[in-house]
Amino acid sequence: MTAIHVENLTKRFGNFTAVDAISFDIKKGEIFGLLGPNGAGKTTTISMLSTLLEPTSGKARVNGIDIQKDQDGVRKSIGIVFQDQSLDEELTAWENMDFHGRLYRIPKEIREERITDLLHLVELEDRKESLVKTFSGGMRRRLEIARGLLHEPSVLFLDEPTLGLDPQTRNHLWEYILTLNQTKGITIILTTHYMDEADRLCGRIAIIDQGKIIAMDTPDELKDRVGGDVVTVSSPDSERIAAEISAPWIFGAEQHDGQVTIRLQSAEEHITELIRLFGERGYAIASVSIHKPTLEDVFLHYTGKTIREDEAGATDRIRMRMMGRRH
Numbered sequence: 001m002t003a004i005h006v007e008n009l010t011k012r013f014g015n016f017t018a019v020d021a022i023s024f025d026i027k028k029g030e031i032f033g034l035l036g037p038n039g040a041g042k043t044t045t046i047s048m049l050s051t052l053l054e055p056t057s058g059k060a061r062v063n064g065i066d067i068q069k070d071q072d073g074v075r076k077s078i079g080i081v082f083q084d085q086s087l088d089e090e091l092t093a094w095e096n097m098d099f100h101g102r103l104y105r106i107p108k109e110i111r112e113e114r115i116t117d118l119l120h121l122v123e124l125e126d127r128k129e130s131l132v133k134t135f136s137g138g139m140r141r142r143l144e145i146a147r148g149l150l151h152e153p154s155v156l157f158l159d160e161p162t163l164g165l166d167p168q169t170r171n172h173l174w175e176y177i178l179t180l181n182q183t184k185g186i187t188i189i190l191t192t193h194y195m196d197e198a199d200r201l202c203g204r205i206a207i208i209d210q211g212k213i214i215a216m217d218t219p220d221e222l223k224d225r226v227g228g229d230v231v232t233v234s235s236p237d238s239e240r241i242a243a244e245i246s247a248p249w250i251f252g253a254e255q256h257d258g259q260v261t262i263r264l265q266s267a268e269e270h271i272t273e274l275i276r277l278f279g280e281r282g283y284a285i286a287s288v289s290i291h292k293p294t295l296e297d298v299f300l301h302y303t304g305k306t307i308r309e310d311e312a313g314a315t316d317r318i319r320m321r322m323m324g325r326r327h
C-alpha cells in the first residue's frame with residue numbers, strides 16, 4: 001500500500017527553483033529519509049506534502065488524498081514536527097498536549113487517555129506538570145513528537161528531528177522514532193543532513209541536492225553503488241592526486257577540504273601499490289585512512305562535494321533562531 005505518491009513535484013520562488021520535478025513513492029510503514037545539505041529543498045518538499053505550501057506544478061497524494069484538492073483531509077491524516085519550535089513555553093507539558101487535542105476536537109476522555117499514553121511513550125509522564133520553559137532541548141523535541149501524534153496520524157513528517165541536539169539525546173530520540181514506527185506502524189518521512197541519522201533510521205533514502213533527487217535506495221544499496229573500499233588521503237597535493245591518480249582498480253577520486261577520497265576495488269589488495277604510486281609521483285602525504293563507503297561517500301560520489309561543508313551554516317541558523325527567541 002502506498003502512503004505517499006509524488007509526481008514531478010516542483011516549487012519555484014520567483015525565478016528560483018527550490019524543488020525541481022521530484023517523483024517518488026513511499027510505502028505504508030516505511031521510514032523514508034530526504035537527505036541533503038542546507039538549502040537542498042527538503043523542508044520545501046515536506047511543506048508541500050503537508051499542505052503548508054502550494055506546489056508550483058506536479059502532483060502528490062498523501063494517504064490517497066490529493067494535496068491540492070483536499071488540504072483538510074491531508075491535514076487530518078498527518079502529524080508534523082517542524083524545525084522551528086512551536087511549544088508554548090509558559091504552559092506545562094500536559095497543557096500543551098491538551099491545547100493541541102482541543103484544536104483537533106478530540107473528546108475529553110479520549111484526549112486524556114491518549115495524552116497519558118503518549119507522555120508515557122516519550123518518557124515525560126513524570127514531568128507532565130512542569131512548564132516547558134524548564135525542559136531541555138531533547139525533552140522539548142520528544143514532547144513535540146508526542147503532540148504530533150495526538151490525533152493518531154498514519155503519516156508523520158519530521159523536519160530535522162535532531163537538529164542541534166547532543167549525541168546522547170540524538171541516540172535516545174532515534175530509539176523513540178524507531179519504536180513509534182515499529183509499535184504503531186506509522187509511516188515516517190524525515191529530513192536530515194546528518195548521514196548517521198539517515199543510515200540508522202531510514203529504510204530508504206532520497207539524496208536531494210539543489211532541488212533534485214540525485215539517488216534513491218536503501219542505505220546499503222547506495223553504499224554498494226560506490227563499491228569496494230574508500231581510501232581518504234590528507235595531503236597538500238590533494239588536488240593533483242585527484243586529477244592524476246589512475247589505475248585499473250581505481251574507480252574514481254574526488255578532492256575536498258585538503259583531502260582526496262579514492263574509491264578502489266579492494267584496499268586490502270591494492271593499498272601497498274597505491275602508497276608506492278604516491279611515492280613515485282612525489283606527493284606529500286600527511287595521513288591515509290581506509291574505510292567501507294559511507295553515505296558521505298555516496299553524496300560526494302554523486303555531487304563532488306561533502307554535506308559537511310554546509311554544517312557550519314546549520315549551526316549558525318540555530319544560533320540565530322535562539323537569539324531571535326530571546327528578544
Ligand SMILES: Nc1ncnc2c1ncn2[C@@H]1O[C@H](COP(=O)(O)OP(=O)(O)OP(=O)(O)O)[C@@H](O)[C@H]1O
Nearest residue numbers: 013018036037038039040041042043044045160191
Ligand atoms: N519562502 C521562500 N522564498 C524564497 N526562497 C525560499 C523560500 N523558502 C525556501 N527558499 C529557498 O529554497 C531553497 C530550499 O530551501 P529548503 O528550506 O527547502 O532547504 P532544506 O533542504 O530544507 O534546507 P534547510 O535545512 O536549510 O531548511 C533554499 O535556497 C531557500 O533559500
